[in-house]
Amino acid sequence: MIDPLSILSDLAAMDLGFLKQPPASTLFILVLSAAISLATSVANRMVVDMDEQKRRTVESHHLRQELMAATRSGNQRRIAKAQKRQQQMMKTQQKMTMDRMKIMLLFFIPLILIWQVLRKFLGGVEYIALMPFKVPWIAPEGTLSFASWYILCSISINIVIQRVLGFTFEIEPREG
Secondary structure, three states: OOOHHHHHHHHHHOOOHHHHOOOHHHHHHHHHHHHHHHHHHHHHHHHOOHHHHHHHHHHHHHHHHHHHHHHHHOOHHHHHHHHHHHHHHHHHHHHHHHHHHHHHHHHHHHHHHHHHHHHHHOOOOOOOEEOOOOEOOOEOOOEEOHHHHHHHHHHHHHHHHHHHOOOOOOOOOOOO
């Protein structure tokens, strides 16, 4: 039988100093940001009705096009009708956004704790990753700090995960 306490004590006793040096630190932060992005995206996927989200997004897109066409035509009745529908649509989208924000709030405190532990662990490390070129404001010397590398990884991986889980989609133009 596996004893969870012995596993935790073995993990605590491990020398993790190798994670403070690139490339191990680079890969560690990459895997960590992928795990966090995947966990939050899966939680969002379980809460949000994706078919409804897609339907509302497409409807909103077409409504904006309709409002622009009405504005170009100058037809005040058509403009007023489109604006009224847009206000209703905004209320519905606001509710859907709040559902997604609830998930973010659920993950916020654990993420802050993880961030603090990592800051303490990687506090004295000069850099986590090397860039092949210099980037002003992000990596002026060609090196990335823990925070900048984590943010870069998180944004990049989140885009891929969102696409894989179906959170993003193409809006096809209306016919006719």
